[in-house]
Amino acid sequence: MFDVEEKAGKKIVYIKGEVNGETGLELKNNVLEIFKQIDTVILSFKNVIYMNSSGLREIIDLLKRSKRDKKELRLCEMSGDIRDMFSFTGLDKVFQIFDSESAALR
Amino acid sequence: MAFKVEFHKGIVKIELPDSPSMDDFTKIKKRLEDVEDISVVKVDLRKCSYIQSKVVSNIIALKKMLNEKKAKLILTNVQEGVMQLLEITNLINFVQIEKDFSSYSVDELAEFFIDPEVCDAVSDYIATHYNDEFRNKMFELLNSDDPIFKEYAILTIGKAHDVTALDTIRHALNDEVGNVNKAAILVLGWMGDEESKEEIYSFLESDFIDVAEAAAASIALLSDEDDSHKLGEFLKSPDERLRRIAIQALTLINDDDSYNFLKNHVKNETSEMVRATLAKSLSFYNKAEVADILLDLLKDESLKVREAAASSLIRINAKSKIGDILQRVTDEDSWVGYFAAKAIGELCREKTCSDYLIKVYDRVEQNVKLAIVHALGNIGINCSDFLMGLMSDKNEDIRKEALEAIYKIEKEKAVEMAERALDEDDNWVVRFKAVDILANAKPSGYQDFLRSIYEKENNRYVKEKILSVLEGL
Numbered sequence: 329m330f331d332v333e334e335k336a337g338k339k340i341v342y343i344k345g346e347v348n349g350e351t352g353l354e355l356k357n358n359v360l361e362i363f364k365q366i367d368t369v370i371l372s373f374k375n376v377i378y379m380n381s382s383g384l385r386e387i388i389d390l391l392k393r394s395k396r397d398k399k400e401l402r403l404c405e406m407s408g409d410i411r412d413m414f415s416f417t418g419l420d421k422v423f424q425i426f427d428s429e430s431a432a433l434r
Numbered sequence: 435m436a437f438k439v440e441f442h443k444g445i446v447k448i449e450l451p452d453s454p455s456m457d458d459f460t461k462i463k464k465r466l467e468d469v470e471d472i473s474v475v476k477v478d479l480r481k482c483s484y485i486q487s488k489v490v491s492n493i494i495a496l497k498k499m500l501n502e503k504k505a506k507l508i509l510t511n512v513q514e515g516v517m518q519l520l521e522i523t524n525l526i527n528f529v530q531i532e533k534d535f536s537s538y539s540v541d542e543l544a545e546f547f548i549d550p551e552v553c554d555a556v557s558d559y560i561a562t563h564y565n566d567e568f569r570n571k572m573f574e575l576l577n578s579d580d581p582i583f584k585e586y587a588i589l590t591i592g593k594a595h596d597v598t599a600l601d602t603i604r605h606a607l608n609d610e611v612g613n614v615n616k617a618a619i620l621v622l623g624w625m626g627d628e629e630s631k632e633e634i635y636s637f638l639e640s641d642f643i644d645v646a647e648a649a650a651a652s653i654a655l656l657s658d659e660d661d662s663h664k665l666g667e668f669l670k671s672p673d674e675r676l677r678r679i680a681i682q683a684l685t686l687i688n689d690d691d692s693y694n695f696l697k698n699h700v701k702n703e704t705s706e707m708v709r710a711t712l713a714k715s716l717s718f719y720n721k722a723e724v725a726d727i728l729l730d731l732l733k734d735e736s737l738k739v740r741e742a743a744a745s746s747l748i749r750i751n752a753k754s755k756i757g758d759i760l761q762r763v764t765d766e767d768s769w770v771g772y773f774a775a776k777a778i779g780e781l782c783r784e785k786t787c788s789d790y791l792i793k794v795y796d797r798v799e800q801n802v803k804l805a806i807v808h809a810l811g812n813i814g815i816n817c818s819d820f821l822m823g824l825m826s827d828k829n830e831d832i833r834k835e836a837l838e839a840i841y842k843i844e845k846e847k848a849v850e851m852a853e854r855a856l857d858e859d860d861n862w863v864v865r866f867k868a869v870d871i872l873a874n875a876k877p878s879g880y881q882d883f884l885r886s887i888y889e890k891e892n893n894r895y896v897k898e899k900i901l902s903v904l905e906g907l
Contacts, residue, residue: 346720348688377720377749377750377751378688378718378719378720379688379718380686380687380688380689380718381654381655381657381686381687381688382688384655384686385626385655388624388626388655391595392595395594395595407749409714409717409718409749413686416647416650416651416682416686417620417623417624417651417652417654417655417686418620418623418624418648418651419624421554421557421558421589421593422592422593422624
């Protein structure tokens with residue numbers, strides 16, 4: 329469902345395919361584990377084709393928890409369609425969203 | 435008043451007084467000279483509504499000194515009058531300029547909410563640094579008479595996820611200002627406040643489209659198993675805008691019920707704009723039959739719907755349907771063929787596709803021919819001989835597209851064809867594309883070649899293009 333790589337002192341989680349309630353929960357739990365070792369996690373949406381409101385709810389919860397623990401969650405490389413979902417829900421104002429992985433790593 | 439200096443982890447922050455003097459800069463330089471390990475010096479100009487030119491010289495001297503220490507100079511909170519002076523003196527290109535909200539008090543920051551250029555950035559800053567002081571200020575603004583303060587206080591509290599404000603934000607649903615309602619609706623969605631969902635439904639029919647869209651989005655975020663049915667009822671509304679909003683919310687919910695509503699509605703929807711939205715929405719469902727529905731929509735009576743269907747086939751990467759899409763390239767309706775060829779150009783990278791497109795090329799109409807040539811370039815399989823043959827086509831758009839396609843496949847050949855086109859082609863659109871290709875490929879001696887072409891070129895657009903390439907060098 330996702331691969332994890334470390335770059336420039338940050339972990340990048342490359343999400344694949346579909347973000348729904350089930351995969352979103354798995355993603356959230358894994359990222360919370362990663363946050364135990366590192367302060368900044370970047371979620372790459374490059375290979376995400378499908379996403380629904382249940383998946384989005386898990387990512388909102390992940391952000392809420394990361395803020396509570398003073399961790400930083402960044403999102404990057406969204407297709408126009410996935411980005412539209414964030415804009416539609418106003419969540420583009422809530423998350424730090426970067427166009428490219430390199431911009432998110434800065 | 436003197437300047438103030440703060441040191442923190444290699445970053446030095448210097449706040450200048452309203453009228454900085456030469457003496458201030460002498461002292462600043464002296465203090466910085468003795469400090470090791472500086473990475474950034476931020477000079478805060480928020481108190482300076484104007485600076486004298488001698489201060490500009492001192493900023494330049496400071497930058498030079500910091501360059502030697504391998505540290506960066508950033509000017510922060512530059513006011514309009516000072517910005518103009520930096521522009522006139524051309525310093526704006528040599529010094530980084532940014533906002534530094536940490537220099538402002540909580541009250542000063544809140545005042546920025548009425549500045550449309552920085553209100554979102556200030557809201558982000560407060561949410562990121564949310565503490566009791568910010569919280570108290572935001573709660574104070576929630577009761578403000580000014581709807582802009584109220585709107586941004588709600589959004590900021592939402593970004594900070596401060597659920598202690600939930601009751602007040604719920605109350606803001608009754609506010610008479612649309613933007614305040616919208617902010618409250620969005621934040622209640624972000625906070626997962628299911629109790630507000632029924633009330634939010636009433637905003638779907640708001641006269642303000644932004645409010646109605648926010649309501650649809652938040653209902654989707656707060657949805658349970660019943661909401662697809664409720665939203666599905668809105669697909670029967672005579673209001674086209676409401677049907678479109680309902681589709682967006684159903685797409686976000688993305689369960690089996692919402693899929694069935696949307697799939698069935700495609701057949702009944704009368705508005706081409708809404709059908710185009712449906713064609714896009716269906717591509718968000720990970721279901722095998724979606725590709726077949728989209729293939730059917732390639733034959734929709736509306737070009738907008740066909741275009742949306744082709745884009746959706748590309749979006750879902752419908753490689754398994756390449757054979758079906760290829761068959762539609764020769765459809766008797768040439769616009770079906772056009773969008774089919776466009777889709778093939780994005781989906782296929784196989785020789786079988788380029789061979790097929792070349793085989794049917796002579797049988798299709800001009801618009802499909804153009805889409806085929808474009809697709810051949812994207813597919814990338816070497817068919818330069820076929821494309822070079824098109825360089826003598828009587829249609830200039832075909833010649834231009836063929837040149838571009840050759841460039842994608844075989845750069846050297848494209849350079850040769852571009853040079854020939856600049857010499858021989860009688861249409862300026864093709865010659866313009868040829869200049870573009872030489873500028874991108876940069877073959878040896880191309881500047882001299884373009885200079886020689888410039889002399890004999892008689893079209894002003896091509897001449898300007900050549901000039902811009904040569905000047906760019």
